[in-house]
Amino acid sequence: MTGELGFIVNDLMPALMRGLWMSIRLIVPSAVLGFFLGVLAGSCRVYGVRALRWPADLYVALFRGFPLLVQLYIWYFGLPRIGIYLSPYVASVVGFSLCSGAYHSEYIRGALLSIKKGQLQAAQAVGMTRLQTILYVILPQAVRRALPGCGNEIIYLIKYSSLAYMVTCIELTGEGKIIASATFKYTEVFAVVGVIYLALVSVASWALGKIEDRLTIPGFEYHRA
Amino acid sequence: MTTATDSAPVLTVEGIRKSFGNKEILGGVDLSIRRGEIKVLIGPSGAGKSTLLQSINFLVMPDAGRICLEGRPVDPSDRKGLCLYRQQVGMIFQEFNLFDHLTALGNVEIGLVRVKKMKRSQARERAMAELERVGLGVHAHKYPAELSGGQKQRVSIARALALDPKVMLLDEPTSALDPELIGEVHAVIRDLGAAGMTMIMATHQIGFARALADEIIFMENGVVIEQGPPDKILDDADCERTREFCTKITELGGR
Ligand SMILES: Nc1ncnc2c1ncn2[C@@H]1O[C@H](COP(=O)(O)OP(=O)(O)OP(=O)(O)O)[C@@H](O)[C@H]1O
Ligand SMILES: [Mg+2]
Numbered sequence: 072m073t074g075e076l077g078f079i080v081n082d083l084m085p086a087l088m089r090g091l092w093m094s095i096r097l098i099v100p101s102a103v104l105g106f107f108l109g110v111l112a113g114s115c116r117v118y119g120v121r122a123l124r125w126p127a128d129l130y131v132a133l134f135r136g137f138p139l140l141v142q143l144y145i146w147y148f149g150l151p152r153i154g155i156y157l158s159p160y161v162a163s164v165v166g167f168s169l170c171s172g173a174y175h176s177e178y179i180r181g182a183l184l185s186i187k188k189g190q191l192q193a194a195q196a197v198g199m200t201r202l203q204t205i206l207y208v209i210l211p212q213a214v215r216r217a218l219p220g221c222g223n224e225i226i227y228l229i230k231y232s233s234l235a236y237m238v239t240c241i242e243l244t245g246e247g248k249i250i251a252s253a254t255f256k257y258t259e260v261f262a263v264v265g266v267i268y269l270a271l272v273s274v275a276s277w278a279l280g281k282i283e284d285r286l287t288i289p290g291f292e293y294h295r296a
Numbered sequence: 297m298t299t300a301t302d303s304a305p306v307l308t309v310e311g312i313r314k315s316f317g318n319k320e321i322l323g324g325v326d327l328s329i330r331r332g333e334i335k336v337l338i339g340p341s342g343a344g345k346s347t348l349l350q351s352i353n354f355l356v357m358p359d360a361g362r363i364c365l366e367g368r369p370v371d372p373s374d375r376k377g378l379c380l381y382r383q384q385v386g387m388i389f390q391e392f393n394l395f396d397h398l399t400a401l402g403n404v405e406i407g408l409v410r411v412k413k414m415k416r417s418q419a420r421e422r423a424m425a426e427l428e429r430v431g432l433g434v435h436a437h438k439y440p441a442e443l444s445g446g447q448k449q450r451v452s453i454a455r456a457l458a459l460d461p462k463v464m465l466l467d468e469p470t471s472a473l474d475p476e477l478i479g480e481v482h483a484v485i486r487d488l489g490a491a492g493m494t495m496i497m498a499t500h501q502i503g504f505a506r507a508l509a510d511e512i513i514f515m516e517n518g519v520v521i522e523q524g525p526p527d528k529i530l531d532d533a534d535c536e537r538t539r540e541f542c543t544k545i546t547e548l549g550g551r
Contacts, residue, residue: 128307192355193393193452198383200375207410211397252469290396290441 090246097232101167102225109175117183135174142166147238159240178220181211215291222279229271285286306331306494312351312361321347323518325492334489336505337498339515345498351467353385386456386464390472392448394440400451401436404458426454430484444476466497473549502545516539
């Protein structure tokens with residue numbers, strides 16, 4: 072095979088598939104870790120004692136305030152100054168999880184605040200402790216309400232995962248950049264890269280929709296367009 | 297109607313005071329109830345009935361006063377002891393407050409599993425029995441959003457009963473219900489009374505109060521004005537203010 076098609080099949084796709092695999096390895100753990108961090112931080116901010124509330128508030132303020140790229144530079148280039156060396160991959164996952172967790176915590180916090188006081192009172196009235204109330208009554212409801220927002224955050228994560236190549240973790244965008252610079256075929260390369268992200272996002276939306284369906288119970292329906 | 301025979305009180309409330317801001321809502325309320333007794337709280341809106349009931353199981357922290365269950369004072373600063381105490385005091389809310397993410401069965405089961413640490417299968421059996429007791433066995437797997445108001449309130453009664461409470465506190469259990477649904481909830485409460493459950497209930501349903509109560513307590517502005525047998529308080533009260541209120545409310549609600 073020669074010409075454009077040959078280039079795409081023989082040179083571009085193998086590299087991009089390698090990159091795609093790295094992207095997936097970045098996105099999946101970051102999405103999971105970020106979500107749990109968000110639940111933890113959100114819960115501390117709403118129901119925590121003072122000593123938990125202010126660190127959680129500070130965390131969210133910092134990680135929503137700093138540009139993500141700056142955060143990645145700090146993890147990868149900054150930490151070695153104090154003797155902590157993270158691999159490009161680990162630095163990226165840490166950066167994405169922490170940043171994503173800060174955003175998730177906002178959705179979780181909103182959902183927690185929307186839970187009616189009567190739910191709390193009823194839990195207390197049957198003799199639950201504060202922790203039991205949060206774990207078994209408040210969070211199961213709040214997570215359901217937060218799911219559409221959190222799903223949206225995961226979709227964003229897929230796209231900002233492309234910043235990993237700035238700290239030399241060569242994922243989909245990084246592989247594309249290398250080939251494009253070598254061949255000057257920017258248009259072709261990034262058109263294909265774009266389509267792959269679009270496919271990733273579509274698959275993720277579908278999967279998130281499935282999760283929502285699984286968790287949907289009467290009284291907690293989502294009205295998707 | 298049940299007659300109280302046991303002489304030692306199950307629950308005593310002494311000098312409960314509560315202010316919100318600088319507004320005094322409860323101005324020192326005393327109350328004591330023996331096993332199997334049913335006391336009904338009446339009084340105008342804002343009298344402090346809900347605040348009193350919520351203070352009794354410390355959903356509202358009283359500023360002063362003492363509460364004893366079977367002679368033992370409750371210390372609300374002891375978290376464990378408070379949880380244990382609350383298991384023994386069933387609470388029924390005006391707005392039902394069922395856990396929205398759990399089925400009827402799940403609502404009744406959760407206290408048994410999480411609080412009483414009962415085995416899941418055992419808890420399920422007990423929860424099912426309680427639902428059947430309130431006539432909801434067939435609706436066990438429905439979520440609150442799929443139940444009528446009357447059914448929700450009956451689930452909430454089953455939820456409280458599953459924990460074997462020594463006293464039940466009912467805060468206007470039927471005032472959020474459509475008139476045609478009130479009867480089914482009243483029937484369940486009547487059965488409870490007949491089975492010897494000790495209850496303190498706030499209500500505006502004067503006919504129901506008359507039929508059920510051993511004693512009616514009239515409250516206003518955060519204090520007990522007068523208490524006594526239903527016929528005495530409702531028809532022939534000593535205090536002018538009680539008479540005025542009871543006349544008005546019996547005219548409205550009928551006997
Ligand atoms: N959390 C609170 N903060 C401030 N004020 C409160 C609070 N809870 C109750 N109050 C006030 O306390 C007063 C008594 O309220 P409560 O609900 O106990 O009355 P009630 O006798 O139950 O009336 P109703 O028949 O309308 O239910 C009211 O004036 C109410 O506005
Ligand atoms: Mg009230």
